[in-house]
Each structure stands twice: as C-alpha cells, then as structure tokens.
Amino acid sequence: MSEIFHPPSGFVWPEGTRFAASLTFDVDAESGALAFDSTFHRRMSLMTHQSYGPTVAVPKLLAMLEHHGIPATFFVPGYTADLYPDMVKQIADAGHEIAHHGWMHEKTTSLTDEQEAEMLDRGLESLDRVGVRPVGYRAPWWEYNYRTTDLLLDRGFAYDSSLLDGDVPYRFTSGEGADRDLVEIPVDWALDDWEQFAFYPEWTGSGLIESPRKALQMWSDEASVAAAAGNCFVLTNHPFISGRPTRLSALSQLVDHLESLDGVWFATLQQIAEHSANTLSDIKIHRRIPDPGAQPGQSGDGHPLGHLHDNL
Ligand SMILES: [Zn+2]
Numbered sequence: 504m505s506e507i508f509h510p511p512s513g514f515v516w517p518e519g520t521r522f523a524a525s526l527t528f529d530v531d532a533e534s535g536a537l538a539f540d541s542t543f544h545r546r547m548s549l550m551t552h553q554s555y556g557p558t559v560a561v562p563k564l565l566a567m568l569e570h571h572g573i574p575a576t577f578f579v580p581g582y583t584a585d586l587y588p589d590m591v592k593q594i595a596d597a598g599h600e601i602a603h604h605g606w607m608h609e610k611t612t613s614l615t616d617e618q619e620a621e622m623l624d625r626g627l628e629s630l631d632r633v634g635v636r637p638v639g640y641r642a643p644w645w646e647y648n649y650r651t652t653d654l655l656l657d658r659g660f661a662y663d664s665s666l667l668d669g670d671v672p673y674r675f676t677s678g679e680g681a682d683r684d685l686v687e688i689p690v691d692w693a694l695d696d697w698e699q700f701a702f703y704p705e706w707t708g709s710g711l712i713e714s715p716r717k718a719l720q721m722w723s724d725e726a727s728v729a730a731a732a733g734n735c736f737v738l739t740n741h742p743f744i745s746g747r748p749t750r751l752s753a754l755s756q757l758v759d760h761l762e763s764l765d766g767v768w769f770a771t772l773q774q775i776a777e778h779s780a781n782t783l784s785d786i787k788i789h790r791r792i793p794d795p796g797a798q799p800g801q802s803g804d805g806h807p808l809g810h811l812h813d814n815l
Pocket of ligand 1: 531644
C-alpha cells in the first residue's frame with residue numbers, strides 16, 4: 504500500500520499503538536423494518552429475516568469475537584432490548600459495550616424536538632431494564648440532528664458515532680459559548696454492511712447482493728490505509744446481515760488482516776471516546792448551512808433523487 508497517498512492523521516493513539524479498529528454491530532432486528540412501515544409486523548417472512556439477527560447471528564458473532572479476543576460495541580434499539588433482554592445480557596456478560604440506537608429505530612429527521620427527546624428517554628429506559636446505562640449513541644440511519652448534541656449532553660452521553668466528517672475522532676459542541684462537549688467517532692457508508700448486502704423485497708436494497716469476498720477486499724484496503732495513516736477504522740455491521748455464514752467468515756478474515764497490521768488497537772467506541780476526551784483539546788463547532796432556498800430545476804420537496812431518498 505506504500506504507493507497510496509495516506510498523509511498521517513496526527514492523532515495520538517495510546518502508547519504502543521498506531522491506529523484504532525472498532526467493530527460495531529447495530530442490532531436493529533425488527534425495529535429497522537417496523538420504523539419504515541409498522542404494518543410490516545404482519546409479514547412473517549420479513550420478521551424472521553430480522554429476528555435472525557438476535558436469535559441466530561449474535562451468538563455466532565460473540566463466538567467469533569471471543570475467538571479473536573477482541574471487544575466490540577453493540578448499538579441496541581430499545582425495542583430490540585425489550586424483545587430480547589437475554590441477548591443483551593449475553594452481549595454485556597461477554598464484556599462488550601452496549602450503546603443507544605433509538606427506541607424503534609426512528610426516522611429522526613421527521614421528529615419534533617420533543618419526540619426526539621422522548622425517543623432517547625424511552626431507549627434509555629429499555630436499556631436500564633437490562634442493567635445498561637450507555638455512554639454512546641448512534642442515530643438510527645446515522646441521521647443526527649443539529650439539536651441532538653444538547654439532548655445527548657443533557658442525558659450524560661459521552662460520545663456519538665453518526666457523523667461523517669472525519670478520519671479520526673474529534674470533540675465537538677452544539678454552538679458558540681457552550682461549556683460542554685461530546686466526542687464524535689465518525690463513520691462512513693463505505694464501511695457499512697448494509698450497502699453491500701442488504702436486500703428485502705418492497706423494503707430495502709436494489710436486489711444486488713455483493714460477494715463477501717468483494718466486501719472483504721474493500722474493507723481490508725480501508726484497514727490498511729487506516730493503519731498507514733494512523734486513522735480510526737470503524738466498521739458498522741448488522742447481525743441480521745453479517746451474521747449469515749459466508750459473511751461471518753469474511754468478517755473473521757478481516758479481523759485476521761487487522762491483526763496483521765502493525766500497531767492495531769482493537770477497542771470499543773467507549774474506550775476510543777475516553778482516550779479522545781483525555782487527549783484532544785480542540786473543540787469543533789459544526790457550521791450551520793443556511794437555507795439556500797429552492798434552486799432552479801428543483802421541485803416538490805427539493806430532492807432531485809427523491810425516490811432514492813425514500814428507500815433509505
Ligand atoms: Zn440501525
């Protein structure tokens with residue numbers, strides 16, 4: 504990979520390590536489909552496609568992580584925790600981090616302030632019932648709102664992992680004069696299994712299901728460059744997608760590759776957030792883009808690709 508341009512990020516990782524790698528699992532299960540259309544509860548086959556995650560995939564994923572001796576972060580919607588409390592306890596008992604992922608995997612961009620606050624509280628209550636007090640949050644569909652920062656800080660969260668503007672973690676706050684901040688651990692759609700494999704008729708995906716070999720190659724290249732640049736490699740998987748046999752095998756091979764890279768720090772996002780909060784001094788404020796108004800050629804709600812937007 505030496506011929507590939509990879510400027511050093513300048514991020515200082517814990518002594519003896521040169522970059523971080525974190526496997527994250529969003530245990531959406533039924534909630535991701537029901538948030539899209541609540542009448543999907545009548546579709547038995549679709550419900551089994553989703554329940555494959557907590558019932559079949561998670562135990563296999565836990566075994567794979569144990570085999571490699573690495574920790575991971577599991578984002579669990581409150582609805583999933585209510586349906587599968589024993590699974591959540593199994594994950595926690597294995598030493599992995601449990602973090603917040605909404606209640607019913609809500610479409611956060613269409614919520615009011617009050618509804619988003621209620622969604623956060625409801626998710627916290629569900630996790631509390633299984634003995635978990637999360638410090639991390641990932642917005643469903645990675646749709647974080649400008650108001651979300653204060654809602655998270657009010658509830659004692661330490662980090663978010665939904666934004667897409669960094670190769671390494673950073674600290675940020677909600678605006679000028681704010682005296683508290685969160686850590687962001689950025690994500691990337693190229694490092695998400697949904698785009699590679701997800702397909703269910705009349706719900707999601709194009710019908711194209713990629714080969715796990717292709718995803719393994721793509722993610723291995725991402726990992727190699729993250730190692731060379733000193734970046735933070737964050738992979739997002741969904742148990743109902745990546746717990747399928749061949750994909751699970753590819754994921755294990757990806758961990759083999761990460762283990763072969765010099766200076767890897769396998770960490771939960773909580774560990775990465777704590778390290779970042781302790782070592783970074785700059786605090787970012789995101790620029791708010793003012794409404795530019797309807798542009799020539801735009802119609803309706805202004806989405807030229809409205810039909811694609813509907814499918815996400
Ligand atoms: Zn999700």
